[in-house]
Amino acid sequence: MEKPSATGGNPSSAPKQELTEQQKPQHQLQIFQNSLPKVSQIVYMMLLNEVVPLSVAVEEKRDDFSSKLEEESDEVTQTEEQLQRLHINPPLDSPSHQLCRNLYEADEEKHNRVLDRLRSIGFQIGNKVTQLLVFSNNPNLQFKDMDLLSVMKFICRDVWKQMFNKQVDNLKTNHRGIFYLFDYEYPPIQSFGLDSESSEKELQMVKPFLEVAVGVIKGVLASLGYNSEDVICLASYVDRPEEKPKTSFGKGVSFHVQVTVQ
Amino acid sequence: MSMSTPSKSLKVIGDDTWKNKTEKVNAELFTLTYGAIVSQLCADYDRDFQKVNNQLYSMGYNIGVRLIEDFLARTALPRCENMVKTSEMISKCAFKIFLNMSPQVANWSPEKDTFSLILDENPLSDFVELPMDAMKQLWYSNVLSGVLKGSLEMVQLDCDVWFVSDVLKGDPQTELRIKLNKVLKDEIPIGED
Numbered sequence: 001m002e003k004p005s006a007t008g009g010n011p012s013s014a015p016k017q018e019l020t021e022q023q024k025p026q027h028q029l030q031i032f033q034n035s036l037p038k039v040s041q042i043v044y045m046m047l048l049n050e051v052v053p054l055s056v057a058v059e060e061k062r063d064d065f066s067s068k069l070e071e072e073s074d075e076v077t078q079t080e081e082q083l084q085r086l087h088i089n090p091p092l093d094s095p096s097h098q099l100c101r102n103l104y105e106a107d108e109e110k111h112n113r114v115l116d117r118l119r120s121i122g123f124q125i126g127n128k129v130t131q132l133l134v135f136s137n138n139p140n141l142q143f144k145d146m147d148l149l150s151v152m153k154f155i156c157r158d159v160w161k162q163m164f165n166k167q168v169d170n171l172k173t174n175h176r177g178i179f180y181l182f183d184y185e186y187p188p189i190q191s192f193g194l195d196s197e198s199s200e201k202e203l204q205m206v207k208p209f210l211e212v213a214v215g216v217i218k219g220v221l222a223s224l225g226y227n228s229e230d231v232i233c234l235a236s237y238v239d240r241p242e243e244k245p246k247t248s249f250g251k252g253v254s255f256h257v258q259v260t261v262q
Numbered sequence: 263m264s265m266s267t268p269s270k271s272l273k274v275i276g277d278d279t280w281k282n283k284t285e286k287v288n289a290e291l292f293t294l295t296y297g298a299i300v301s302q303l304c305a306d307y308d309r310d311f312q313k314v315n316n317q318l319y320s321m322g323y324n325i326g327v328r329l330i331e332d333f334l335a336r337t338a339l340p341r342c343e344n345m346v347k348t349s350e351m352i353s354k355c356a357f358k359i360f361l362n363m364s365p366q367v368a369n370w371s372p373e374k375d376t377f378s379l380i381l382d383e384n385p386l387s388d389f390v391e392l393p394m395d396a397m398k399q400l401w402y403s404n405v406l407s408g409v410l411k412g413s414l415e416m417v418q419l420d421c422d423v424w425f426v427s428d429v430l431k432g433d434p435q436t437e438l439r440i441k442l443n444k445v446l447k448d449e450i451p452i453g454e455d
Contacts, residue, residue, distance in 0.1 A: 038286035039385055040360045042332050044295070046325050051299060054321045058306050061313075089422060090316035096324045117302065124298035132290055162291060 025139035032137050041165065049188055052208050053099035055117040059110060060102070104205045115211050122215020123228070126159070129216065130223040133158050143224070148259060151224050152179050159220055164188070169252075177259045181217075184240045184252035186210070192249055203237060203251065210235035210253055217255060232258040272339075272350050276358035279336055284359060289385045296386050300402065311399035318401070322408020330413035333359065341417070345442055348419065349377050352410070352440075361385050365438075378426070381436040392430050401425045406438060418446040 019027055093099065103114055134143060138158065146154070156168035160183075170182035189209050214233045222228050237251040244252075300314070307313040333356055342348040349367045357363050363385065369378040386403045401407075407423040414421045420443045427433035 033288075037289035037385065038362055039289045039292045040280075040362075041285035041287050043329070043360045044287045044292050046329060047292070047295060047299070050321055050325050053324060054299070054303075054317070057320065058303065058317065061317075062306065090319045092323055093317075093320040095327075117306070121298050121302045124301065125295050128294040128298070129291065132288070132294065162288060165285065165287065 029136070029138055045188055045191075048212060049209060050096065051118060051121055051212055052103070053093075053096035055114045055121075056099040056103045056106075057093040058117065059114050063110075100205055100208075103208060104201075115208060118208060118211040119215035119218070122212040122217075123219035123222070124215075125212070126216035126219020126221075127223045128219075129159055129162060130220050133162060146224065148177070148226070148261065149173065149175075151221065151226070152181070152257070154224075155217055155220050156181060159216065163216070177261060179257040179259075181255040181257065182238060182252060183255070184238075184244050185249075186213070186253040188212075189253075190249050206249075207235070207237075210255075213253075214255065217257060221257075221259070226259055226261075230260045232256075272354045273358075273364075275337060275339070276355040276364075279355070279359050280362060283336060289362070289388070293385055293388045293390075296405070297390065304396070304400075309395060311396055315399070315401050315404050318404040319408040319411070322405035322410075323412035324408075325405070326409035326412025326414075327416050329360070329409060330416045333413070345374055345377065348414075349379075349440075353379060356413075369437075369439075371441075376439065376441040379438040379440065381438060384429075384436055387428075387430055387436075390430060397431050401428060402430050403428070403436070410438075410440060414440075415446075418448065420444050420446055 094102070103111065106114070133141065133154075136158075141154065141158065142150075152171060152173070156171050160166060160168050164187040166185070166187065168181045169184045170180075172180040172182070189206055192206050192209075214235050217233050218228050218231050221231050234256045236254050236256065238254040240250070240252045300318070303314045303317055304311070307317070336359065337355055339351065339355065342351055353365050353367050357365055357379075363381070363383050365379040365381045367377055368380050370376070381403075384403055386406065390402060392400060392402065396402075404425065407425060410423045411421060414423075422439075422441045422443060424439055425437070426439050427435060427437045429436050
């Protein structure tokens with residue numbers, strides 16, 4: 001990958017004041033981050049969102065698979081097998097929007113299996129994002145003696161920034177293991193153009209798209225020593241505060257995190 | 263902008279769009295996210311890699327049919343008159359804008375309807391090493407074939423897209439083959455001539 005020069009994309013036109021001792025490492029971090037290989041944000045968001053219809057498709061095929069298992073024998077002939085191996089035109093699934101609709105109409109059990117799959121993918125992402133950030137030269141990160149509150153701050157600030165190019169808007173806690181992370185413009189769902197009077201049904205159909213982030217939060221916590229059995233994380237919609245400008249998606253998202261510390 | 267040669271200007275458009283009009287994320291984040299997806303699929307299908315290949319392809323197709331919209335809106339490029347032009351568009355603009363890479367175009371068939379993209383660098387499979395059982399069957403980056411299939415179909419090009427080799431399988435290079443089946447006809451509404 002072509003690496004931009006070290007100063008590339010850096011606000012070099014910024015006024016050349018002396019940086020304070022605090023700003024210097026921040027500035028250096030920015031230069032380092034800008035020098036890393038990049039891909040388009042759009043592609044990343046599409047990949048992240050496509051995980052939802054993908055999980056539905058997998059679920060449907062596994063259903064098929066287990067019901068067909070008895071009937072199917074060695075009927076697949078040699079040539080057919082070889083054709084498959086060539087692998088030029090594999091069968092396609094239904095379009096993504098259809099799969100999302102299927103998920104909405106699915107029974108609870110299937111619905112839950114799909115959500116579990118989404119969380120599991122998110123979990124793996126969260127696990128590795130920590131590793132990525134541990135080696136990011138960020139002067140703010142002290143993983144030694146990190147308490148739960150600073151871990152949550154790490155998620156709100158660094159993990160969100162890395163994944164979504166923004167921070168969580170608001171973090172609330174009772175200082176006894178319960179946290180609320182409010183994101184009023186959760187990026188992956190911003191392109192779903194629902195207006196403020198969108199029906200309950202539409203909101204329900206978008207809801208699975210929050211589950212990957214739930215997994216990410218649990219994954220990050222797990223990688224920093226909080227077992228996923230001790231962590232409850234739920235996503236729900238909240239109303240956006242009045243002063244926020246209107247965006248295409250009318251609702252904010254709240255992640256409720258509860259950690260039991262033995 | 264002066265139009266010196268068509269291929270030059272495509273490269274300029276690609277570079278310019280990437281530099282100035284594209285929001286970016288860390289490529290390693292992209293790599294690890296894709297890795298999480300593939301590994302979940304392998305677990306779901308009990309390491310039946312043929313099924314994983316198909317699923318990745320299908321996922322790519324669904325991404326491709328929507329990604330092409332973004333591509334056309336971002337670049338405002340006209341229709342390609344032949345496959346040679348299409349190949350340049352893919353390597354110099356599309357791959358550049360979305361993944362910041364420019365695969366080489368090679369191995370043209372005599373009829374100029376089939377070509378290969380040689381992916382020297384592939385952000386999907388950076389730092390990836392396949393286990394022995396997956397090496398034989400899994401086409402790790404198969405989502406790319408699906409994306410190309412889907413987006414080309416949306417511009418009326420019915421193509422077959424498949425991987426012929428992959429460095430992850432121990433091949434010397436990663437090669438993606440694209441074959442044009444036919445140019446789909448523009449549908450004219452009934453009652454108009």
